[in-house]
Amino acid sequence: MSRLNLNGKTIEVRSAPATPLLWVLRCELKMTGTKFGCGVGVCGACTVHVGKQAKTSCQETLADIGASSVTTIEGLQGPHVRALKEAWLRIDVVQCGYCQSAQLMAASALIRRNPRPSVEEIDCAMHGIICRCGTYPRIRQAILEATGQVRSS
Numbered sequence: 001m002s003r004l005n006l007n008g009k010t011i012e013v014r015s016a017p018a019t020p021l022l023w024v025l026r027c028e029l030k031m032t033g034t035k036f037g038c039g040v041g042v043c044g045a046c047t048v049h050v051g052k053q054a055k056t057s058c059q060e061t062l063a064d065i066g067a068s069s070v071t072t073i074e075g076l077q078g079p080h081v082r083a084l085k086e087a088w089l090r091i092d093v094v095q096c097g098y099c100q101s102a103q104l105m106a107a108s109a110l111i112r113r114n115p116r117p118s119v120e121e122i123d124c125a126m127h128g129i130i131c132r133c134g135t136y137p138r139i140r141q142a143i144l145e146a147t148g149q150v151r152s153s
């Protein structure tokens with residue numbers, strides 16, 4: 001048994017301390033909003049927040065996380081998240097949707113630490129999350145709109 005501070009609640013999980021968080025979320029807790037892509041830290045599909053940082057959950061074990069807070073797409077909230085979601089819908093960012101939980105996790109971590117990121121800062125923060133559908137230009141536009149740097153059309 002391990003303790004996990006997840007989406008604002010401390011819970012007990014059966015998984016061993018060496019288990020990667022992604023497996024705990026999807027296999028034990030059946031929280032499938034966090035996606036499995038590569039399992040080896042290269043696609044970014046499994047991105048969650050550990051503390052205030054966006055991290056790939058396939059690369060963080062329960063032992064690594066310890067008492068740090070974990071936020072998944074199911075628990076992501078706040079005014080900046082609402083602004084992102086509204087911009088995402090307005091621009092119709094999503095294609096197949098597979099990568100989009102991770103894109104929102106990375107975007108929200110970015111604008112929480114940098115409320116008005118430049119295009120270069122957006123591209124740098126988002127570059128680790130692969131979108132096979134190529135939604136990158138719409139993601140960039142949505143972040144710029146959500147942060148009030150361009151007007152919505």
Ligand code: FES
Pocket residue numbers: 035036037038039040041042043044045046047056057058059
């Ligand atoms: S599944 Fe974690 S980085 Fe690809």
Ligand code: FES
Pocket residue numbers: 094095096097098099100130131132133134135
């Ligand atoms: S929307 Fe399909 S992989 Fe990104």
